[in-house]
Amino acid sequence: MSRPELQSDISYTKGLAALALFVVMAAVVFAADFGPAQGFPSDANVTESIGYAMFNLDLGSVPAEGFLVAFLLIAVVLDVALDGALYLAKRENEDDETLTALIADGGRTLRRTVADDGVDGDETHGDAADDGGDR
Amino acid sequence: MVPPQWYLLLAAAVFCIGVFGVLTRRNALIFLMSVELMLNAANINLVYFSQYWGNVTGQTFSLFTLALAAAEVAIGIGIILVLYRNFDDVDVTKAVTMRW
Numbered sequence: 001m002s003r004p005e006l007q008s009d010i011s012y013t014k015g016l017a018a019l020a021l022f023v024v025m026a027a028v029v030f031a032a033d034f035g036p037a038q039g040f041p042s043d044a045n046v047t048e049s050i051g052y053a054m055f056n057l058d059l060g061s062v063p064a065e066g067f068l069v070a071f072l073l074i075a076v077v078l079d080v081a082l083d084g085a086l087y088l089a090k091r092e093n094e095d096d097e098t099l100t101a102l103i104a105d106g107g108r109t110l111r112r113t114v115a116d117d118g119v120d121g122d123e124t125h126g127d128a129a130d131d132g133g134d135r
Numbered sequence: 136m137v138p139p140q141w142y143l144l145l146a147a148a149v150f151c152i153g154v155f156g157v158l159t160r161r162n163a164l165i166f167l168m169s170v171e172l173m174l175n176a177a178n179i180n181l182v183y184f185s186q187y188w189g190n191v192t193g194q195t196f197s198l199f200t201l202a203l204a205a206a207e208v209a210i211g212i213g214i215i216l217v218l219y220r221n222f223d224d225v226d227v228t229k230a231v232t233m234r235w
Contacts, residue, residue, distance in 0.1 A: 018155035025147035038189040049191045064191040074202045081206035088213030
C-alpha cells in the first residue's frame, strides 16, 4: 500500500534523462537571440484586454487574437471532464448505490463492510455522515 | 525587464522536474502532480512572452491551459480512484492488466 512517504527504492538513473534534457534546453536558451522587448503600453489595461479577447471583441487597449471558439471548446471539455470524473467515481455494484453518495474513502472500507457484514452492518459511515455532513 | 533567457531557464527547470517525477516515481498522484508541473512550465513561457511582445494572446491562452489542466486533473483523479479500487494501491507499476 502506498503511504505518504518518500519512496527510497526507486531508480534515479532514468531521472538522468530529465537532467540531460535540462542541460540541452539551457544550452539552446542561452544561445538564442530574442529581439528587443516591446512590452505593454504604460496605460494599457491588460485584464480588460484579456476579457475582450476571450469573446472576440476588438475593444481592448492591447492587441490580441479572438478566442471565442477556444472558450466554447474548453467549456465543453470541462463539462465532459466533470461527467467523466463522475462516471469513473461511480460504483459499479448496484446494491450499494445508496452508500456511494455518503462515502469518500476510496472504497476500501466500503468493500470490506459490505462484503463481510452486509449493508445493514455499516453503521460507522452513517454516523460519520451525520456528524460532519450536510447531505 | 528580466531577460527572456532566465524565464526560459525557469520554465525548463520546472518542466524537467516534472519529467523527472514522471520517469522516477511510481505513485499515480505524484504522476499527476508532475504532469501539472510540465503544463505550468509552458504557462510561464506563455505569460512571459505575452508581456515581452506586448500582446495578451499568450496570457489568454495560458488561462485556457489552466482550464484544460483542471479537466485533466478531474479525469486523472477519477482514474486513480478506479486504480485504487481495483488494485488496492496507487502504484502505477501494479496495474499491468487491462482486465482483472
